[in-house]
Amino acid sequence: DIQMTQSPSSLSASIGDRVTITCRASQDISNYLAWYQQKQGKAPKSLIFAASSLQSGVPSKFSGSGSGTDFTLTISSLQPEDFATYYCQQYSSHPLTFGGGTKIEIK
Amino acid sequence: EVQLVESGGGLVQPGGSLRLSCAASGFTFSRHAMHWVRQAPGRGLEYVSAISSSDGSTYYGDSVKGRFTISRDNFKNMLYLQMGSLRPDDTAVYYCAREALGTAVDYWGQGTLVTVSS
Numbered sequence: 681d682i683q684m685t686q687s688p689s690s691l692s693a694s695i696g697d698r699v700t701i702t703c704r705a706s707q708d709i710s711n712y713l714a715w716y717q718q719k720q721g722k723a724p725k726s727l728i729f730a731a732s733s734l735q736s737g738v739p740s741k742f743s744g745s746g747s748g749t750d751f752t753l754t755i756s757s758l759q760p761e762d763f764a765t766y767y768c769q770q771y772s773s774h775p776l777t778f779g780g781g782t783k784i785e786i787k
Numbered sequence: 788e789v790q791l792v793e794s795g796g797g798l799v800q801p802g803g804s805l806r807l808s809c810a811a812s813g814f815t816f817s818r819h820a821m822h823w824v825r826q827a828p829g830r831g832l833e834y835v836s837a838i839s840s841s842d843g844s845t846y847y848g849d850s851v852k853g854r855f856t857i858s859r860d861n862f863k864n865m866l867y868l869q870m871g872s873l874r875p876d877d878t879a880v881y882y883c884a885r886e887a888l889g890t891a892v893d894y895w896g897q898g899t900l901v902t903v904s905s
Contacts, residue, residue, distance in 0.1 A: 681849065714890075714892065716832070716892075718832075723895040723896065723897050723898055724824075724832065724882070724895050725895070726891065726892055726893045726894070729887065729890045729891040729893070730890060730891075735893055765831075767831065767832050769832075769834075769892075771890070771891050774837065774846040775834055775846060775847065775848045775849065776822075776834045776837065776846075777834060778831060778832045778833065778834060779831075780831050781831040781832070
């Protein structure tokens with residue numbers, strides 16, 4: 681199975697900060713990488729697919745990059761509604777696997 | 788509007804069985820692969836199972852293989868997860884999710900809670 685490692689597991693940031701989260705795959709997954717946002721007590725929301733393509737309706741402050749084994753999710757200017765937990769997931773091969781999550785908290 | 792509505796969750800004893808359902812609407816259900824993802828209390832997301840749109844191929848996470856069975860009814864626009872030999876560590880919110888054509892999950896249901904306890 682492909683292991684997905686996210687870092688950091690949590691971070692504190694201020695409104696307006698630029699934030700970057702990293703996700704590393706244990707083997708080459710090309711660009712078969714998705715990012716999801718989950719707010720407390722809510723279902724996940726899909727943000728990005730194919731490493732860098734925004735899902736419909738997702739604001740452009742979110743961006744993704746990477747290919748192969750190393751990927752990043754960047755939020756250009758953190759807003760109150762962005763405080764949540766973010767997960768990466770590889771869909772290169774079954775079983776699909778998630779990273780452990782990165783929780784963004786208010787500083 | 789795409790809608791995914793899970794049902795069937797509840798309290799079940801260890802060793803018991805439960806069937807989850809997911810009612811899909813707002814899209815051509817038969818064209819999309821579908822997934823089950825779960826989240827134990829205070830934990831991260833865990834892939835459970837998926838079923839293809841075309842040939843009905845099924846896939847399972849290691850922790851549920853041999854105990855859970857995914858299926859779909861394209862006439863009723865329904866996705867199912869038959870869960871057996873349930874254990875306390877199967878306690879979680881179970882989400883139904885739609886896979887966009889050839890890519891990643893794009894829509895999620897609201898989830899249904901399964902509690903395995905005596």
